[in-house]
Amino acid sequence: LGTDLPVIGVHHAFGDYKRRSRQLFANFFKKRLALLGVSNAVRDDMHACLPDWPSERIETLYNRIDIDAVQAEQVSREAAREYLDLPQEAWVVGNVGRLHPDKDQATLIRGFALALSQLPTGSLLAIMGSGRLEASLKSLAAELGVAEQVRFLGQVANGRRYFKAFDVFALTSDHEPFGMVLLEAMAAGVPVICSDCGGAREVVAGVGVLFALGNEQALAACLTDVQSGNRLPDGLARLQQTFSDEAVYREFWQRPALKMRACVA
Numbered sequence: 323l324g325t326d327l328p329v330i331g332v333h334h335a336f337g338d339y340k341r342r343s344r345q346l347f348a349n350f351f352k353k354r355l356a357l358l359g360v361s362n363a364v365r366d367d368m369h370a371c372l373p374d375w376p377s378e379r380i381e382t383l384y385n386r387i388d389i390d391a392v393q394a395e396q397v398s399r400e401a402a403r404e405y406l407d408l409p410q411e412a413w414v415v416g417n418v419g420r421l422h423p424d425k426d427q428a429t430l431i432r433g434f435a436l437a438l439s440q441l442p443t444g445s446l447l448a449i450m451g452s453g454r455l456e457a458s459l460k461s462l463a464a465e466l467g468v469a470e471q472v473r474f475l476g477q478v479a480n481g482r483r484y485f486k487a488f489d490v491f492a493l494t495s496d497h498e499p500f501g502m503v504l505l506e507a508m509a510a511g512v513p514v515i516c517s518d519c520g521g522a523r524e525v526v527a528g529v530g531v532l533f534a535l536g537n538e539q540a541l542a543a544c545l546t547d548v549q550s551g552n553r554l555p556d557g558l559a560r561l562q563q564t565f566s567d568e569a570v571y572r573e574f575w576q577r578p579a580l581k582m583r584a585c586v587a
Contacts, residue, residue, distance in 0.1 A: 332358045332383070335499050336520075339371035348372060358383040360500045361521025381577065384524075385500050386570035389561055392509045395483050402487035406448065406475055413445040413549060416488030416512070418481055421453030424497040426517070426536065428455075428462055433494075433533075433541030435466040440546045445471065448488065452477040485510035490548050496535055498522040504530070505565050508557035515544045525565070529557040 329351070339345055348355060349372070357372075357380045359365035365382045372380065396402075403410050415434060419425040427449060434447040449459075449472065456474060463472040478484065482503075485491065491507035493516040501522040507514050514530040516522045523532055531548060533540035548554075563569060 326354070328354050328356070330356045330358060332360070333364055333368060334360050334385075336364060336367045336497065337371075339368055345371060349374075352379075355379070357381075360385045361524050363521040363524065364499050383574060384565055384570055385502060385505070386565050386567050387502070387505050387509065387561070388567050389509055389558075392482060392506060395480070396486055396510050397483055399486045402484035406450075406478070406484055406487050408446065408448060408473065408487055409444065411444065413442045413489050414487060415445070415447045415545060416450070416485065416491045416507075417447070417493065418450040418485075418491075418503045419493070419495070420451050421449075421455040421459060423455065424495055425451075426494045426496045427459055429517075429536050429538050429541060430492055430494040431459060431463050431466065431468070431472060432538035433492075433545065434472070435463075435468045436538055436542035437545040438468060438471060441549055445549075446473055447471060448473045448475055450475045450478050450481050450484075482506040482510075485512055488512050490515060490545065492541070492545070493517065493522055494541065495520065495522065501525050505561060508561050511558065513548050513554050514557065515541070515548065526557075527560075529555045529560045 339348060357368055359368055359382050361384065362382050365380055368380050400410060408414055417427060417430055421427060431447065438445060460474065463469045485507050491512045491514045493501055493504060495517060496519060498520040501516065504514055504516060504522060504525045514526050516526055516530060516532060517535045518532040519535045526532065531544045531554065533544050
């Protein structure tokens, strides 16, 4: 506010400009602002809230990870299962996220319960995270008769270290701006399934399995399909091409308007 410097705002969530006060603020400083969303879904949300802004002033710049650093942290399948107290021989569906309506673990549990009879004996669903829905989700698992097969792991410090414990990673969010956990699962070499909504579909495009949002039957079919051995394209190659530090750095500096603003600032 105290300078005339150009500003690049990076946005990681939906609805940042739905509030009238934020719209007024952005429009007042319109000549100085360029906005980046971490996915096309976030970018489009900002465009809808700021319809008079030119397209080149609201763009996408994907989230990224240091692939080598993440992989260096990740422990082996055996060590991860030992740490999380999961059987070494089980087929495990993993999920990581706070236990909140946006993450829709209820659909995950229902889909797993539907698929269970077609999955290997002893298969488990492991949910890493904590939140206000824990009691209701445990009740749902008991109601569906899968309480023994659904493990609630709680909050796990630096949870991405243990992603290799999973045979498949499933994200069922109904409101996912991007989905960093998908990048971490891909770095671990774990196949990914996610709901076809928000920014997550962009992350797994061509390398993951999508199912219709909230559709437990479709999710169950995806689980059985992945377990049956249908191979997915190499997620690591997509990580390197699109979501690595190097790829996003290169993409940023190829944007003339952003490059000019960054150099001025």
